[in-house]
Structures are given as structure tokens and as C-alpha cells.
Amino acid sequence: MMAQILILLKQSENRRLLVEYLKQYYEISVGNLTAQSKPASLLLNEPFDLCILDGVALTYLWEKIQARKQQEQPVFLPVLLITSHPDVKLITRNLWESIDELITKPIEKTELRVRVEMLLRSRRFSLQLDASLIRERKLNDLKSRFIAIASHEFRNPLNTILGFTRLLETKRNLSPTQQADFLQRIQKAARRMNVLLDDVLITIKSEANSLTLNPVAIALKLFCHNLIEEIKLSLDEPRTIDFVHEGEDNEVYFDQTLLQQILTNLLSNALKYSSSDSIVYFKVKIRPEAVVFQVQDQGIGISPQDQQKLFDAFYRATNVGNVPGTGLGLVIVKQAVDQYGGTISLTSEINVGTTFTVTLPLA
Numbered sequence: 286m287m288a289q290i291l292i293l294l295k296q297s298e299n300r301r302l303l304v305e306y307l308k309q310y311y312e313i314s315v316g317n318l319t320a321q322s323k324p325a326s327l328l329l330n331e332p333f334d335l336c337i338l339d340g341v342a343l344t345y346l347w348e349k350i351q352a353r354k355q356q357e358q359p360v361f362l363p364v365l366l367i368t369s370h371p372d373v374k375l376i377t378r379n380l381w382e383s384i385d386e387l388i389t390k391p392i393e394k395t396e397l398r399v400r401v402e403m404l405l406r407s408r409r410f411s412l413q414l415d416a417s418l419i420r421e422r423k424l425n426d427l428k429s430r431f432i433a434i435a436s437h438e439f440r441n442p443l444n445t446i447l448g449f450t451r452l453l454e455t456k457r458n459l460s461p462t463q464q465a466d467f468l469q470r471i472q473k474a475a476r477r478m479n480v481l482l483d484d485v486l487i488t489i490k491s492e493a494n495s496l497t498l499n500p501v502a503i504a505l506k507l508f509c510h511n512l513i514e515e516i517k518l519s520l521d522e523p524r525t526i527d528f529v530h531e532g533e534d535n536e537v538y539f540d541q542t543l544l545q546q547i548l549t550n551l552l553s554n555a556l557k558y559s560s561s562d563s564i565v566y567f568k569v570k571i572r573p574e575a576v577v578f579q580v581q582d583q584g585i586g587i588s589p590q591d592q593q594k595l596f597d598a599f600y601r602a603t604n605v606g607n608v609p610g611t612g613l614g615l616v617i618v619k620q621a622v623d624q625y626g627g628t629i630s631l632t633s634e635i636n637v638g639t640t641f642t643v644t645l646p647l648a
């Protein structure tokens with residue numbers, strides 16, 4: 286993006302020359318210093334990367350400039366003063382504090398350009414630094430929340446495993462059915478820990494923007510059929526998933542893992558949060574410009590208040606009862622959808638059902 290420079294100069298001839306020259310390289314806004322100099326002080330509230338001003342503007346506006354610099358911290362907002370030698374002596378300490386660089390008249394073009402570039406470079410560095418600091422902080426935040434929840438979420442299945450292995454070890458007279466039952470519970474708990482771990486790792490990874498897309502040609506209809514079969518296999522009881530497919534079944538290019546994450550999470554949720562005798566509807570519409578996936582259930586629904594926070598990490602709605610979950614599935618879905626430049630929306634009504642719609646553009 287082109288750097289934006291705000292120019293606040295009293296002297297109109299200087300101003301014109303400066304604007305003429307700099308607008309070849311930068312986006313320029315010019316403040317009006319005549320009259321009450323109000324427009325200039327308004328411009329100081331708008332975004333810019335560098336402010337070039339003269340002694341007059343500095344005298345008028347130094348408080349505003351300092352406030353603006355403060356407000357941008359820790360990001361560096363450079364101010365360049367254009368001055369003549371006699372001015373320099375007149376400038377008081379207060380005014381100095383608002384300035385990062387000065388250039389004396391008559392202005393030499395190359396020198397001006399170099400100074401401007403140096404200041405803008407510092408600005409860019411500090412912007413980058415700030416962005417990575419924010420990302421780092423978000424990631425740290427997520428990690429500490431994970432540690433808090435992990436101790437809680439991991440403990441249940443872990444206790445199950447420990448408990449039943451101890452029983453298997455110590456109880457002499459277990460029937461084969463009991464043994465099989467215990468083993469199944471252990472396996473289920475282990476699987477749950479596996480899912481939890483996967484979810485957390487994916488979330489942290491995609492939060493750190495380290496997921497890279499690897500698009501491959503996918504025959505969508507077949508892909509969805511296989512996915513449904515896979516999900517059904519992982520269920521404790523048989524369920525009906527009504528799959529409808531609209532449009533040409535041409536191959537589409539998507540990252541398999543991401544697509545699988547999106548659909549598996551939505552379908553599992555639809556199954557998890559509805560009664561076992563209800564049907565889950567899964568519709569895929571292939572359009573020339575995008576693919577629309579719709580997952581509809583007749584389950585417990587989501588209240589309007591809960592809908593607002595649904596995509597926050599670890600958030601679970603108040604009506605989940607004892608349905609197990611991590612509150613990470615939809616975070617993963619949202620991140621995957623965002624990576625595609627797609628959209629996700631939902632409509633829901635308590636005790637009636639929920640419909641999630643994901644639209645992924647076909648690049």
C-alpha cells in the first residue's frame with residue numbers, strides 16, 4: 286500500500302512544490318493552515334504515515350501532534366519539520382518533542398526524499414513489529430486458555446482410562462462381556478483425547494497463520510459421500526444423514542484437510558446436538574462461482590445471545606447439557622472458511638433446529 290503523507294505548510298509556494306514532487310511517490314493530503322486552521326487539525330485525526338510541517342504549523346498544532354503520536358504508540362508516527370536556520374533557534378523544548386527529523390530550506394529534493402524514506406521505513410518496521418506483537422499476544426492468550434481447559438477436559442477421559450485399566454488389572458473374575466465393555470470405554474476415552482488434542486493443535490496452528498493451503502482436484506459428490514460414511518462409522522448409534530447434491534459435479538479445487546475439517550465439524554455438531562431419531566440434512570450446491578454447503582438439524586438450537594460468541598475459542602452454549610465438546614470446532618471451521626475467503630452464517634431457533642451455511646468461492 287502507498288504511504289500516506291500529511292503536509293501542513295503555511296507558505297503556499299513551498300507547499301505547492303512539495304506536493305507536486307511528493308505526489309509522484311506517495312498519497313498526499315494537505316491541511317489548510319489559513320483561517321482558523323481547523324481543517325488541518327481535523328486531518329490530524331485521520332490516518333497518515335508521516336507528517337511534514339513547518340514552524341508555523343508546529344506552533345499552532347504541537348499539542349494535537351503530540352497527542353496523536355501518543356495515541357499511535359507503540360507504533361512510531363514520524364513528524365518531519367521543514368525549517369530555516371533562524372527558526373531552529375526559536376523552537377522551544379516543547380516543540381522539539383513532537384519532531385523526529387528536520388530539513389532546512391532551501392529544500393534539496395534528493396535529501397528530502399531520503400529523509401522521507403528513512404522515516405517511512407521506521408514507521409513500517411514499527412507497524413510490523415506491532416502486528417507480530419499482537420499476534421504473539423493472541424497466541425499466548427490462546428495457549429494459556431488451552432492449558433486451563435486442557436487440565437479440565439483431558440482429566441475426564443484420562444481418569445476413565447486409568448480407572449478401567451486398574452479394574453482390568455485387579456479384578457480376577459470379570460466376564461468376557463465386562464472385559465469387552467471396559468476395553469471399549471478405554472478406547473472411547475482415548476479417542477476423545479485424540480480429538481481434543483487434534484482440535485487444539487489445529488486451532489493453535491491456524492491461529493498462528495501457519496496453515497498453508499494445498500488445493501487438489503476433488504470430485505465433490507464422492508468426497509461428501511465418503512465423509513458421511515466415515516462420520517457414520519464413528520457414531521455409537523445409527524443416524525440418518527440426508528444428502529442432496531445440486532449442480533454439475535465437476536471437479537473443484539480445495540484443500541482436502543480444510544474442507545474435511547469444515548464439513549466434519551458441522552455435521553458432527555448437527556448430529557451431536559439433535560436427538561438420535563431426527564434427520565440431519567446435508568445439501569451441497571455447486572454454482573459456477575462458488576460452492577454452498579448447508580447443514581441442517583432439528584436439534585436443541587442456539588439462542589441469539591449464544592450465537593454471538595459461537596466462534597470464540599472454547600465457547601459453548603448454555604444449553605449443551607452433558608453433550609461432550611471442546612468449543613473449538615467452530616473456531617476451526619471459521620478459520621478454514623476465512624482462509625478460503627468464504628463466508629459462514631447460521632439461522633437457529635431453540636428446540637427447533639439449526640442451519641449452518643458455508644459458501645466457498647471457486648477461484
Ligand code: ADP
Pocket residue numbers: 550554555556558582584585586587595600601602603604605609610611612613614615616639
Ligand atoms: P463443541 O466441541 O462444544 O461442539 P463447537 O465449536 O463445534 O464446539 O461449537 C461451539 C458451540 O456451539 C457448541 O458447544 C454448541 O453450544 C453450539 N453448537 C454448534 N453447533 C450446534 C448445533 N448444530 N446445534 C446446537 N448447538 C450447536
